[in-house]
Amino acid sequence: MKLGRVIRETPDGAEIRLVAIDIDADLATDLRAAEGRRLRRAGATTEAAKAISGVYFPSSLTAALGAGQEFLRRVEQAIDEPDEKAVLPLGGLKWAPAIDPPAMLDFAAFEQHLVNAHARGKKELGDVFYERPVYYKMDPNTVIGHDDVVPWASESSYMDYELELGLVVGTEGSDLEPATAQEHLLGVTVLNDFTARDVQAREMPSGFGPAKGKDFATALGPWVTTLDELDINDLTMVARVNGEEWSRGSTSTLTWSIGELLAYASRSGKLVPGEVIGTGTVGLGCGLELYKSLQPGDVVELEIEGIGLLRNTIGKQTGSFWQPSPKQRTASPTLPPRPTRSRT
Amino acid sequence: MKLGRVIRETPDGAEIRLVAIDIDADLATDLRAAEGRRLRRAGATTEAAKAISGVYFPSSLTAALGAGQEFLRRVEQAIDEPDEKAVLPLGGLKWAPAIDPPAMLDFAAFEQHLVNAHARGKKELGDVFYERPVYYKMDPNTVIGHDDVVPWASESSYMDYELELGLVVGTEGSDLEPATAQEHLLGVTVLNDFTARDVQAREMPSGFGPAKGKDFATALGPWVTTLDELDINDLTMVARVNGEEWSRGSTSTLTWSIGELLAYASRSGKLVPGEVIGTGTVGLGCGLELYKSLQPGDVVELEIEGIGLLRNTIGKQTGSFWQPSPKQRTASPTLPPRPTRSRT
Incomplete structure (x- = not known):
């Protein structure tokens, strides 16, 4: 499975969406959209489908991984039932960093x-x-x-x-x-x-x-x-x-x-x-x-x-930036006398 | 203002809560609880008060700072109208790290x-x-x-x-x-x-x-x-x-x-x-x-x-841990001939 993040336009501005990529089909599935549509087909209200799909598929892949094994299960479910309204051609997608690492x-x-x-x-x-x-x-x-x-x-x-x-x-x-x-x-x-x-x-x-x-x-x-x-x-x-x-x-x-x-x-x-x-x-x-x-x-x-x-x-070389001015040496060592044992 | 994080017990297990600390009064205000109660006094439903206070005062101080200037305004509002049910004596509090830094x-x-x-x-x-x-x-x-x-x-x-x-x-x-x-x-x-x-x-x-x-x-x-x-x-x-x-x-x-x-x-x-x-x-x-x-x-x-x-x-010294076994030196430099100009 290939998992990435793309930038999509919404009425509230640009938003990062998690996607599953199918290289052979030249397609990416918007996981939040696909899961929301799957939930609605299974009887969820529009409101609940949006809330649940947003929790499982936030913009952050790190946050999504927080769900543990449930995350990959939900991805598989979302792409197992393909919905053409949640599928995007690979060409022309704007990519975000594959992940937003906490460390x-x-x-x-x-x-x-x-x-x-x-x-x-x-x-x-x-x-x-x-x-x-x-x-x-x-x-x-x-x-x-x-x-x-x-x-x-x-x-x-x-x-x-x-x-x-x-x-x-x-x-x-x-x-x-x-x-x-x-x-x-x-x-x-x-x-x-x-x-x-x-x-x-x-x-x-x-x-x-x-x-x-x-x-x-x-x-x-x-x-x-x-x-x-x-x-x-x-x-x-x-x-x-x-x-x-x-x-x-x-x-x-x-x-x-x-x-x-x-x-x-x-x-x-x-x-x-x-x-x-x-x-x-x-x-x-x-x-x-x-x-x-x-x-x-x-x-x-x-x-x-x-x-x-x-x-x-x-990119191009930048113009101005803050460059530190060197400091003067002022300090000499102030170590206490070395003790005969390491712990006093 | 002093802002910290404490660990409180809830029916769902331990939860980190943001607090504002009043050293002189020897008290900390649970900001999520205080904001929820303030909202209810201002006519919010229990559900909405809980949702809104949870968004402004999540467990993560980093996430809370994401709200920009609105964050400190909400803190001030929450502690300006003290509510004894949201106030905790400083003694006996269990502290989480003051912040959860992303870097x-x-x-x-x-x-x-x-x-x-x-x-x-x-x-x-x-x-x-x-x-x-x-x-x-x-x-x-x-x-x-x-x-x-x-x-x-x-x-x-x-x-x-x-x-x-x-x-x-x-x-x-x-x-x-x-x-x-x-x-x-x-x-x-x-x-x-x-x-x-x-x-x-x-x-x-x-x-x-x-x-x-x-x-x-x-x-x-x-x-x-x-x-x-x-x-x-x-x-x-x-x-x-x-x-x-x-x-x-x-x-x-x-x-x-x-x-x-x-x-x-x-x-x-x-x-x-x-x-x-x-x-x-x-x-x-x-x-x-x-x-x-x-x-x-x-x-x-x-x-x-x-x-x-x-x-x-x-703490005490730990017992077993994985210690790497040294590797053998095997590589010699494989640099190409140095060119006469730095870019070829």
């Missing part, structure tokens, strides 16, 4: 990408990447969808893409084991972790991880494919810029398995419905590894086998 | 803390901390509230607290200027950025920032104080462990102003209602800077002038 992690689970990126900086990859699956957190406030323009990051003159698989959590889980963690996934999507390389290079010496080098745009889409449709451990991943292939890889080259990533992500914490977990960039899956960069107007297409194609256009 | 950043805006923490590692603080306000992202999935037990982080034998001011965003804003950014704040809360120092030390060499060293618990509470009640640029901050004062500082020692932090946070992105932005730890505001650590059963109290006191008890 987003990004792992660095492809050794080849890390080795290459470090080699560009004349560095060897540190032991920590082999000792544990390393991650940082992405910015849920700047998620964009299929066909959206990527805002050019302030302060940057080196924009890049990153070709990643996005894991979408379906059900809550804590302290999971690698062998069974995958049961908590709803499905997968295509993730483009857009990066301002020069900003990233300036901020990474802090050791605090990517910040404004990443927190301007993360693309998720075009939709989520549920796990029953594919073998997520062997998916071909391709990136094209202006129609030319730049990157090609496979999820089969993951250094840390998807089960291991989910287990680590959930350790001493929890996965929540709608959360998105990136695998990190596949080897040679970004311009940095290819001595290439993106320019305004470039069209970036990421395609993952069995999911679909996520396309974005790079 | 959380943590800055490193107190130079003294950074200089001290680096001195513990025999390092000088890097230039990047003086060039821009550095931040990392906190984990919204592991937020805890006042009086909650702090889960002991897996793999750790060195637990620590961090004394911070938490800024709570009220209204959306992008590319803000330092002089006016503060207008987007609802108020402030006390933030304890609990840290597993040994786990943090193992993962920081990645450069990807704190992960499992932080992503097990962040305490927010006891409530949010709106900005009209205080001067956030001069608040005394104190930490006590088992009743003994360990840390004392002030927001007046911030290296980057709160306006600068908000402006940078919003650059090429946006602040969203309910988002929490930490200032980072005040100088000498954690055990690391004092050669001290926390033990199971320790009671940590953080108090900030004009806000209140956030108290948490350190």
Whole structure:
């Protein structure tokens, strides 16, 4: 099953609707509309049909996943009885981000990408990447969808893409084991972790991880494919810029398995419905590894086998923005004398 | 005004209710109950009063802030006409996290803390901390509230607290200027950025920032104080462990102003209602800077002038957890030949 979100016009303005996509038929079913019509056929009043379908199929896929197993049952019911008034041709749809994640992690689970990126900086990859699956957190406030323009990051003159698989959590889980963690996934999507390389290079010496080098745009889409449709451990991943292939890889080259990533992500914490977990960039899956960069107007297409194609256009450089003025060093260490025992 | 969230029992189980706190009267007003009763007095049916009060005062403070300026107007209305059936004595209340943030950043805006923490590692603080306000992202999935037990982080034998001011965003804003950014704040809360120092030390060499060293618990509470009640640029901050004062500082020692932090946070992105932005730890505001650590059963109290006191008890060490087995190094760089121009 493929589940996405599209933007439809209503008398109250634009509204995001959950859709189920049928690629072969070139159609999407507006789930709220379909469920409302199904309920009316089963004797519900217009008022009740609207209220119930709105609760099961709100604009937020994360909120919809909150219904647990009932959510997918309702989706199946809504598309099992097709109603032509709830069906839309795929062409011409305006896409919202496939999901509105309440939290987003990004792992660095492809050794080849890390080795290459470090080699560009004349560095060897540190032991920590082999000792544990390393991650940082992405910015849920700047998620964009299929066909959206990527805002050019302030302060940057080196924009890049990153070709990643996005894991979408379906059900809550804590302290999971690698062998069974995958049961908590709803499905997968295509993730483009857009990066301002020069900003990233300036901020990474802090050791605090990517910040404004990443927190301007993360693309998720075009939709989520549920796990029953594919073998997520062997998916071909391709990136094209202006129609030319730049990157090609496979999820089969993951250094840390998807089960291991989910287990680590959930350790001493929890996965929540709608959360998105990136695998990190596949080897040679970004311009940095290819001595290439993106320019305004470039069209970036990421395609993952069995999911679909996520396309974005790079926006224009922005004008003015607030740039911090450097501060003076004023403080010296004020540590107390080191005690003979660690706890006093 | 002080706004918080408490857990109340209902026939359908425990439910989080938004409350307005009157410290002097030692009372909290259940806003949903108060608004429902006010509406009924104004002629609303029981059904409509329940529906309307539930929309304005849901369990989520973030969702409530979505109503914009109407939210605070409704709060004022609900507490202006006190109804004894909606009022609860402060003592005995069970607190939920002050807010349920959709995103959380943590800055490193107190130079003294950074200089001290680096001195513990025999390092000088890097230039990047003086060039821009550095931040990392906190984990919204592991937020805890006042009086909650702090889960002991897996793999750790060195637990620590961090004394911070938490800024709570009220209204959306992008590319803000330092002089006016503060207008987007609802108020402030006390933030304890609990840290597993040994786990943090193992993962920081990645450069990807704190992960499992932080992503097990962040305490927010006891409530949010709106900005009209205080001067956030001069608040005394104190930490006590088992009743003994360990840390004392002030927001007046911030290296980057709160306006600068908000402006940078919003650059090429946006602040969203309910988002929490930490200032980072005040100088000498954690055990690391004092050669001290926390033990199971320790009671940590953080108090900030004009806000209140956030108290948490350190939990017991956990038993089994999944620990990754190291991977072998297998990849060598596969970079293409360096081109003569950067774009080919």
